[in-house]
Amino acid sequence: xxxxxxxxxxxxxxxxxxxxxxxxxxxxxxxxxxxxxxxxxxxxxxxxxxxxxxxxxxxxxxxxxxxxxxxxxxxxxxxxxxxxxxxxxxxxxxxxxxxxxxxxxxxxxxxxxxxxxxxxxxxxxxxxxxxxxxxxxxxxxxxxxxxxxxxxxxxxxxxxxxxxxxxxxxxxxxxxxxxxxxxxxxxxxxxxxxxxxxxxxxxxxxxxxxxxxxxxxxxxxxxxxxxxxxxxxxxxxxxxxxxxxxxxxxxxxxxxxxxxxxxxxxxxxxxxxxxxxxxxxxxxxxxxxxxxxxxxxxxxxxxxxxxxxxxxxxxxxxxxxxxxxxxxxxxxxxxxxxxxxxxxxxxxxxxxxxxxxxxxxxxxxxxxxxxxxxxxxxxxxxxxxxxxxxxxxxxxxxxxxxxxxxxxxxxxxxxxxxxxxxxxxxxxxxxxxxxxxxxxxxxxxxxxxxxxxxxxxxxxxxxxxxxxxxxxxxxxxxxxxxxxxxxxxxxxxxxxxxxxxxxxx
Numbered sequence: 001x002x003x004x005x006x007x008x009x010x011x012x013x014x015x016x017x018x019x020x021x022x023x024x025x026x027x028x029x030x031x032x033x034x035x036x037x038x039x040x041x042x043x044x045x046x047x048x049x050x051x052x053x054x055x056x057x058x059x060x061x062x063x064x065x066x067x068x069x070x071x072x073x074x075x076x077x078x079x080x081x082x083x084x085x086x087x088x089x090x091x092x093x094x095x096x097x098x099x100x101x102x103x104x105x106x107x108x109x110x111x112x113x114x115x116x117x118x119x120x121x122x123x124x125x126x127x128x129x130x131x132x133x134x135x136x137x138x139x140x141x142x143x144x145x146x147x148x149x150x151x152x153x154x155x156x157x158x159x160x161x162x163x164x165x166x167x168x169x170x171x172x173x174x175x176x177x178x179x180x181x182x183x184x185x186x187x188x189x190x191x192x193x194x195x196x197x198x199x200x201x202x203x204x205x206x207x208x209x210x211x212x213x214x215x216x217x218x219x220x221x222x223x224x225x226x227x228x229x230x231x232x233x234x235x236x237x238x239x240x241x242x243x244x245x246x247x248x249x250x251x252x253x254x255x256x257x258x259x260x261x262x263x264x265x266x267x268x269x270x271x272x273x274x275x276x277x278x279x280x281x282x283x284x285x286x287x288x289x290x291x292x293x294x295x296x297x298x299x300x301x302x303x304x305x306x307x308x309x310x311x312x313x314x315x316x317x318x319x320x321x322x323x324x325x326x327x328x329x330x331x332x333x334x335x336x337x338x339x340x341x342x343x344x345x346x347x348x349x350x351x352x353x354x355x356x357x358x359x360x361x362x363x364x365x366x367x368x369x370x371x372x373x374x375x376x377x378x379x380x381x382x383x384x385x386x387x388x389x390x391x392x393x394x395x396x397x398x399x400x401x402x403x404x405x406x407x408x409x410x411x412x413x414x415x416x417x418x419x420x421x422x423x424x425x426x427x428x429x430x431x432x433x434x435x436x437x438x439x440x441x442x443x444x445x446x447x448x449x450x451x452x453x454x455x456x457x458x459x460x461x462x463x464x465x466x467x468x469x470x471x472x473x474x475x476x477x478x479x480x481x482x483x484x485x486x487x488x489x490x491x492x493x494x495x496x497x498x499x500x501x502x503x504x505x
Contacts, residue, residue, distance in 0.1 A: 007331075008330075008331045008334035008335065008338075009330055009331075009334055010061065010064075010065060011064060011065065011068045011334075011338075012068075012334045012337055012338060013065075014065040014066070014068045014069040014072070015068040015069065015071060015072040015338060015341070016072060016341075016348070017069060017072065018068065018069040018070060018071065018072025018073040018074075018076070019072040019073065019075070019076040019341070019345055019348050020348075021069075021073060022072070022073040022076040022077050022080075023076060026076075026077065026080055029073065029077040029080075030077075031074065031077055031078060031081065034070060034073055034074040034077060035074065037070050038067065038070045038071065038074060041063060041066055041067045041070060042067065044063065045060070045063045045064075045067070072341075072345075075341070075342060075345045076345040076346075076348075078345075079344070079345045079346055082117065082118075082119070083119050083159075083173065083176060083178050084159055084178065085117060085119075086115045086117045086118075086119025086120075086121075086178040087119075087157055087159070087178045087179050088121070088155065088179065091152070091155045092151060092152060093149075093150070093151055093152065094113065094121055094123065094149075094150055094152050094155070094181050095113075095147065095148065095149045095150075096113025096114055096115055096120070096121055096123070096147070096148055097113060097114045097145060097146070097147055097148075097193075097201075098111060098112070098113060098114075098142055098143070098144055098145065098146045098147075098148055099112050099113070099114040099120065099144065099200065099201060099204070100112035100144075100204070101144070101204070101208065101236075102139040102140075102142060103236070104136070104139075105124070107126065107127060108124040108125055108126050108127055108182070109124070109125045109127065109139050110122055110123070110124055111123045111124075111125065111142075111148060112177075113148055115178075118176070119176055119177070119178045120175075120176050120177045120178065121177065121178065121179050121180070121181055122172065122177055122179075122180045122181070123148065123150055123152070123180075123181050123182075123183065123188075124180065124181065124182045124183070125150070125182075125183055125184075125185065125187075125188055126182070126183070126184045126185045127185060128185045128186075142190060143192065143193055143205075144193075144201045144204050144205055144208075145193035145201045146190050146191065146192055146193045147190065147191040147193070148188060148189075148190055148191075149188065149189050149190075149191070150181070150183040150187060150188035150189075151183060151187045151188070152181040152182065152183045152187075153182055153183055153184060153187075154181065154182045155179055155180075155181045156169075156179060156180050156181075157178065157179050158170070158172045158173040158177055158178060158179060158180065159173055159178070170349075171349075174346045174349040174350070175305070175346070176346070199299075199303070200303055203298075203299050203300070203301075203302050203303040204302045204303070206299070206300050206301075206302070207232055207233060207234060207300070207301055207302030210232045210234075210300070210301075211228060211232065211234050213440070214227070214228055214232070217440070217446070217450065218447070218450050219450060219453065219454065220454040220457070220458070222458075223454060223457035223458050223461060224237075224457075225237040225238040225239070225242070226238065226242070226255070226457040226460065226461065227429065227433065227453050227454075227457050229255050229256070229257075230254065230255070230257070230261065230426065230429055230430060230433075231301075231429070231430060231433035232300070232301045232302070233256075233257040233301040233302050233304050233307060234302070235255055235256060238255060242461065243255065244468075245461075245464050245465050245468040246464055246468075247408075247412075248410075248412065248467075248468040248473055248474045249412060249414065249415070249418040249464045249467040249468045249473065250397070250412025250414060250415025250416075250418050250419070250474075251415070251418045251419060251422055251464065253355075254422065254426060256304075256306055256352075257301060257304060257306060257307040257310075258306045258307065258309075258310045258352055258356065259310035259313065259314070259352075259356045259359070259360070260426075261307075261310075261426075261430065262294055262307070262310045262311055262314050263314070264426065264427055264430055265293070265294060265297060265430065266290050266294065266314060266318075267427075268427075268430070268431060269286075269289065269290050269293055270286065270290070287318040287319070290314075290318060291314075291315050291318055291319075294311045294314060294315070295311060295315075297311075298311045305350075306352045309340065309347065309350070309352065309353055309356070310352075310356060312336075312339075312340055312343075313336050313340065313356060313357075313360070316332070316335060316336035316339055316340075317332050317333070317336055317360070320332030320335055320336070330361060330364060330365060332364070333357060333360055333361045333364060336357075337357055340353070351403075351407055354403060355400050355403060355404070358399050358400055358403060359395075359396040359399060359400055362395050362396065362398075362399040362495075363392055363395050363396060365495060365499065366391075366395050366495060366498070366499065367391060367392065367395065369498065369499055389420065389423055390420065393416055393419040393420055393423075394416055397415045397416045397419065398491070399491060401415075402479065402484050402487035402488060402491075403484065405477045405478065405479055405484075406478070406479055406481070406484040409476060409477070409478035410474050410475060410476050410477060410478075411474070411475050411477050412473065412474050413472055413473060413474070413475055414467050414470065414473050417467065418463075418464065418467050421463055421467075422460060422463060422464070425456050425459060425460045425463075426460075428452075428456050429453065429456045429457065429460070432449055432452050432453050432456065433453065435449055436449040436450065436453060
């Protein structure tokens with residue numbers, strides 16, 4: 001029954017397996033051979049599977065699964081080759097367009113340089129230890145879009161990186177960075193940008209300008225990094241101690257603009273604007289307004305990859321909601337999954353992408369059932385919003401725990417409590433931030449909102465630090481890949497029996 005109700009799942013599974021196989025045997029993949037195989041399968045399905053009986057005996061389904069398997073392999077191989085082709089052939093010189101604000105390291109400055117083929121190189125420039133302050137001023141004066149030219153001393157590809165930093169090089173490659181390079185101090189120069197502007201650079205400039213406005217308007221320096229991280233997506237100034245506390249409390253996702261924040265913004269728009277004003281048949285207008293608002297927010301906060309991915313996912317889910325169903329379903333999640341991997345096959349390696357879809361899919365399958373189970377007494381109807389928050393937090397926490405443990409080696413035992421306690425403050429901080437910008441021109445109200453933001457962020461930090469300091473707040477657990485797969489197999493089995501309990505009875 002499940003496969004008949006959710007046919008797209010049958011296509012997403014071979015599509016994903018195709019990408020996994022391509023990743024394992026990438027050195028032996030050939031775009032020409034894969035393209036020919038795809039054409040052969042299409043030709044076979046067109047000429048030999050046109051009779052109605054093929055739908056009954058399963059041949060059409062097998063051919064469709066084979067086709068999606070090959071499409072997954074082709075897309076992944078093509079993405080891999082495009083990044084590999086961006087590696088400079090000249091190992092003594094590199095040139096690129098500055099696409100990120102320079103980052104200070106212990107012994108160097110890191111510059112993200114975009115190449116002509118949309119790949120990137122990380123250029124590390126040695127520090128000038130004689131005049132460090134002058135050095136910092138020089139790098140802070142660089143503008144996004146400037147062209148950087150450097151005589152490099154060392155170039156290292158990220159594609160086949162091995163040794164101690166193999167995992168880090170793989171991470172860079174899967175984020176479009178084809179190589180890292182190093183140049184000593186004084187061996188580089190800059191050509192100021194004149195006309196070249198991309199939407200990404202424009203978005204990052206907006207984020208930088210918003211950061212300066214925050215900095216000049218009275219925010220508490222101890223918590224300003226939290227406010228900026230949760231409102232404009234700038235998290236480079238967050239202290240490591242604060243990051244560790246949020247990680248141990250199981251709420252590190254709050255510090256990075258992602259699906260959690262996009263969901264809150266969509267919830268605020270629905271609560272305060274069009275949802276109650278429009279008749280049922282015009283609710284799609286509400287979704288269009290939400291989608292437009294989310295993309296505007298993504299633009300002004302710098303278009304970080306995690307936020308772009310989350311906004312794209314919500315766009316597809318809201319479109320599916322307007323067209324087919326009233327809530328996220330496995331089919332709509334499968335459509336979003338397929339489209340996003342077609343846009344960038346390397347999303348498959350992104351931890352945020354994996355956690356987002358696991359959380360959304362699990363909530364779509366179990367959300368209504370668990371909310372109904374929690375709200376059986378009549379007097380709980382007045383607290384439907386609380387029941388919904390508890391159900392969503394419980395489902396997402398349970399289903400993401402094995403993957404979090406696999407990647408980070410620990411599990412937060414109090415993640416559910418942390419999420420429940422912090423959700424009102426996150427909602428308040430984001431809503432107060434919107435009002436703060438709206439009344440930036442009016443000092444009396446803006447001052448009150450500044451105090452509210454400082455109090456909210458300070459309270460959040462206090463709650464997180466208190467929870468993180470409790471005994472056994474975090475348990476060390478680093479499961480193997482096989483153990484993680486078995487955990488999800490168990491969760492899926494329990495989900496199946498839970499959702500089909502009524503039918504079985």
